[in-house]
Amino acid sequence: MDASLPRDSFESAYAEGTPPWVIGEPQPALVELERAGHVSGSVLDAGCGTGENTILLTELGYEVLGIDGSGTAVATARRNASERGTPARFEVADALDLGTPPRFDTVVDSALLHVFGERDRLVYTRSLHAVCHPGAVLHVLALADTRDAGGPRLSAEAVRGSFGPGWELEELREDRYRGTAGEEYAGQLNVRAGEVVDTAAWLARARRL
Secondary structure, eight states, X not given: OOSOOOHHHHHHHHHHXXXXXXXXXXXXXXXXXXXXXXXXXXXXXXXXTTSHHHHHHHHTTOEEEEEESOHHHHHHHHHHHHHHTOOOEEEEOOTTOOOSOOOEXXXXXXXXXXXXXXXXXXXXXXXXXXXXXXXXXEEEEEEBTXXXXXSOOBOHHXXXXXXXXXXXXXXXXXXXXXXXXXXXXXXXXXXXXXXXXXXXXXXXXXXXX
Protein backbone atom coordinates (compact mmCIF):
# COMPACT_ATOMS: atom_id res chain seq x y z
CA MET A 1 0.00 0.00 0.00
CA ASP A 2 1.64 3.28 -1.14
CA ALA A 3 -0.91 5.92 -0.06
CA SER A 4 -2.74 6.48 3.19
CA LEU A 5 -6.49 5.98 3.23
CA PRO A 6 -8.42 9.29 3.28
CA ARG A 7 -9.06 10.38 6.84
CA ASP A 8 -12.65 11.41 6.16
CA SER A 9 -13.44 7.87 5.04
CA PHE A 10 -13.18 6.69 8.64
CA GLU A 11 -15.47 9.42 9.97
CA SER A 12 -17.99 8.45 7.29
CA ALA A 13 -17.68 4.76 8.16
CA TYR A 14 -18.53 5.39 11.81
CA ALA A 15 -21.28 7.90 11.02
CA GLU A 16 -23.01 5.62 8.53
CA GLY A 17 -23.14 2.44 10.60
CA THR A 18 -20.91 -0.21 12.11
CA PRO A 19 -17.55 -0.52 10.32
CA PRO A 20 -16.21 -4.04 9.72
CA TRP A 21 -13.46 -3.59 12.29
CA VAL A 22 -15.97 -2.96 15.11
CA ILE A 23 -16.81 -6.33 16.67
CA GLY A 24 -18.11 -5.33 20.12
CA GLU A 25 -15.23 -7.01 21.95
CA PRO A 26 -11.47 -6.56 22.37
CA GLN A 27 -9.15 -8.07 19.79
CA PRO A 28 -8.19 -11.61 20.88
CA ALA A 29 -4.53 -10.95 20.03
CA LEU A 30 -4.48 -8.02 22.48
CA VAL A 31 -6.18 -10.10 25.16
CA GLU A 32 -3.45 -12.73 24.81
CA LEU A 33 -0.69 -10.10 24.92
CA GLU A 34 -1.98 -8.78 28.22
CA ARG A 35 -2.38 -12.26 29.68
CA ALA A 36 1.20 -13.03 28.69
CA GLY A 37 2.47 -9.99 30.59
CA HIS A 38 3.35 -7.82 27.58
CA VAL A 39 1.39 -4.76 28.72
CA SER A 40 2.68 -2.55 31.53
CA GLY A 41 2.63 0.97 32.91
CA SER A 42 0.78 3.78 31.17
CA VAL A 43 -0.84 2.67 27.90
CA LEU A 44 -1.78 4.39 24.66
CA ASP A 45 -4.41 2.72 22.47
CA ALA A 46 -3.67 4.27 19.08
CA GLY A 47 -6.67 4.16 16.75
CA CYS A 48 -9.00 3.07 19.54
CA GLY A 49 -12.17 3.12 17.44
CA THR A 50 -15.20 2.48 19.64
CA GLY A 51 -13.01 1.70 22.62
CA GLU A 52 -13.23 -2.02 23.30
CA ASN A 53 -9.49 -2.48 23.81
CA THR A 54 -9.16 0.66 25.94
CA ILE A 55 -12.10 -0.36 28.10
CA LEU A 56 -10.68 -3.85 28.67
CA LEU A 57 -7.27 -2.55 29.74
CA THR A 58 -8.83 0.11 31.98
CA GLU A 59 -10.96 -2.54 33.67
CA LEU A 60 -7.79 -4.58 34.25
CA GLY A 61 -6.28 -1.67 36.15
CA TYR A 62 -4.05 0.02 33.59
CA GLU A 63 -3.89 3.79 33.07
CA VAL A 64 -5.01 3.98 29.43
CA LEU A 65 -5.69 6.71 26.90
CA GLY A 66 -7.56 5.77 23.74
CA ILE A 67 -7.15 8.09 20.76
CA ASP A 68 -8.79 8.20 17.35
CA GLY A 69 -9.03 10.67 14.51
CA SER A 70 -12.79 10.17 14.26
CA GLY A 71 -14.92 12.28 16.57
CA THR A 72 -17.84 9.90 16.04
CA ALA A 73 -15.73 6.93 17.10
CA VAL A 74 -14.52 8.70 20.24
CA ALA A 75 -18.06 9.75 21.17
CA THR A 76 -19.21 6.14 20.78
CA ALA A 77 -16.25 4.90 22.84
CA ARG A 78 -17.14 7.30 25.65
CA ARG A 79 -20.75 6.06 25.63
CA ASN A 80 -19.58 2.45 25.68
CA ALA A 81 -17.33 3.15 28.66
CA SER A 82 -20.11 5.00 30.49
CA GLU A 83 -22.53 2.12 29.94
CA ARG A 84 -20.01 -0.26 31.49
CA GLY A 85 -19.23 2.10 34.36
CA THR A 86 -15.59 2.21 33.31
CA PRO A 87 -13.50 5.40 33.71
CA ALA A 88 -11.74 4.88 30.37
CA ARG A 89 -10.32 8.05 28.78
CA PHE A 90 -10.66 8.92 25.11
CA GLU A 91 -9.47 11.86 23.01
CA VAL A 92 -9.71 12.90 19.37
CA ALA A 93 -6.11 13.12 18.17
CA ASP A 94 -3.96 12.95 15.06
CA ALA A 95 -1.77 9.85 15.35
CA LEU A 96 0.71 11.41 12.94
CA ASP A 97 1.30 14.37 15.25
CA LEU A 98 0.95 13.40 18.90
CA GLY A 99 3.46 15.92 20.22
CA THR A 100 5.49 15.49 23.40
CA PRO A 101 6.55 14.82 26.16
CA PRO A 102 7.12 11.07 26.59
CA ARG A 103 4.39 9.64 28.80
CA PHE A 104 3.59 6.06 27.72
CA ASP A 105 5.19 2.71 28.56
CA THR A 106 3.09 0.56 26.21
CA VAL A 107 1.35 1.34 22.92
CA VAL A 108 -1.22 -0.97 21.35
CA ASP A 109 -2.13 -0.51 17.70
CA SER A 110 -5.01 -2.65 16.51
CA ALA A 111 -5.34 -2.11 12.74
CA LEU A 112 -4.03 1.43 12.46
CA LEU A 113 -0.54 1.09 10.95
CA HIS A 114 -1.86 -0.60 7.81
CA VAL A 115 -4.12 2.33 6.85
CA PHE A 116 -1.05 4.51 6.24
CA GLY A 117 1.06 4.68 3.11
CA GLU A 118 4.81 4.08 3.26
CA ARG A 119 5.75 7.67 4.08
CA ASP A 120 3.05 8.12 6.72
CA ARG A 121 3.94 4.85 8.42
CA LEU A 122 7.34 6.35 9.23
CA VAL A 123 5.72 9.63 10.32
CA TYR A 124 3.41 7.64 12.56
CA THR A 125 6.14 5.66 14.31
CA ARG A 126 8.16 8.87 14.79
CA SER A 127 5.08 10.42 16.38
CA LEU A 128 4.76 7.44 18.74
CA HIS A 129 8.48 7.61 19.52
CA ALA A 130 8.01 11.17 20.77
CA VAL A 131 5.36 10.20 23.33
CA CYS A 132 6.96 6.96 24.57
CA HIS A 133 9.40 6.60 27.44
CA PRO A 134 12.75 4.98 26.56
CA GLY A 135 12.23 1.24 26.74
CA ALA A 136 8.52 1.48 25.95
CA VAL A 137 7.00 -1.29 23.85
CA LEU A 138 4.77 -0.88 20.79
CA HIS A 139 2.51 -3.77 19.77
CA VAL A 140 1.12 -3.58 16.23
CA LEU A 141 -1.58 -5.84 14.80
CA ALA A 142 -1.83 -5.21 11.04
CA LEU A 143 -3.65 -7.04 8.27
CA ALA A 144 -1.25 -9.28 6.34
CA ASP A 145 -0.92 -9.65 2.59
CA THR A 146 -0.77 -13.43 2.98
CA ARG A 147 -4.51 -13.45 2.37
CA ASP A 148 -6.68 -11.17 0.26
CA ALA A 149 -9.87 -10.74 2.21
CA GLY A 150 -10.56 -7.03 2.27
CA GLY A 151 -8.98 -3.97 3.75
CA PRO A 152 -5.50 -2.54 3.24
CA ARG A 153 -2.85 -5.21 3.82
CA LEU A 154 0.87 -5.07 4.42
CA SER A 155 3.76 -7.36 3.63
CA ALA A 156 6.18 -8.39 6.36
CA GLU A 157 8.79 -6.24 4.63
CA ALA A 158 6.48 -3.20 4.79
CA VAL A 159 5.92 -3.71 8.52
CA ARG A 160 9.66 -3.95 9.13
CA GLY A 161 10.25 -0.82 7.07
CA SER A 162 7.84 1.15 9.25
CA PHE A 163 10.31 1.37 12.12
CA GLY A 164 13.04 3.93 11.57
CA PRO A 165 15.81 5.15 13.88
CA GLY A 166 14.91 4.98 17.55
CA TRP A 167 13.05 1.67 17.31
CA GLU A 168 14.21 -1.93 17.60
CA LEU A 169 11.86 -4.49 16.04
CA GLU A 170 12.03 -7.39 18.48
CA GLU A 171 9.46 -9.73 16.98
CA LEU A 172 7.29 -10.08 13.89
CA ARG A 173 5.06 -13.12 13.59
CA GLU A 174 1.82 -14.24 12.03
CA ASP A 175 -1.36 -13.91 14.06
CA ARG A 176 -5.06 -13.30 13.45
CA TYR A 177 -7.24 -10.20 13.28
CA ARG A 178 -10.95 -10.43 14.08
CA GLY A 179 -13.46 -8.41 12.06
CA THR A 180 -16.70 -8.76 10.14
CA ALA A 181 -16.89 -9.94 6.55
CA GLY A 182 -18.05 -7.33 4.07
CA GLU A 183 -20.29 -8.10 1.10
CA GLU A 184 -17.39 -8.05 -1.33
CA TYR A 185 -15.31 -10.64 0.50
CA ALA A 186 -17.86 -12.83 2.27
CA GLY A 187 -17.97 -15.19 -0.73
CA GLN A 188 -14.20 -15.57 -0.73
CA LEU A 189 -14.31 -16.54 2.94
CA ASN A 190 -17.36 -18.77 2.47
CA VAL A 191 -19.29 -16.93 5.20
CA ARG A 192 -22.31 -14.63 5.38
CA ALA A 193 -21.81 -10.88 5.06
CA GLY A 194 -21.52 -9.38 8.52
CA GLU A 195 -20.31 -12.59 10.11
CA VAL A 196 -17.40 -12.27 12.54
CA VAL A 197 -14.28 -13.90 11.11
CA ASP A 198 -10.57 -14.14 11.81
CA THR A 199 -8.16 -13.21 9.06
CA ALA A 200 -4.39 -13.17 8.59
CA ALA A 201 -2.43 -10.49 10.40
CA TRP A 202 1.08 -9.58 11.47
CA LEU A 203 1.78 -9.05 15.15
CA ALA A 204 4.87 -6.91 15.67
CA ARG A 205 6.65 -5.88 18.85
CA ALA A 206 9.00 -2.92 18.71
CA ARG A 207 10.94 -1.27 21.54
CA ARG A 208 11.58 2.45 21.82
CA LEU A 209 15.31 3.06 22.23
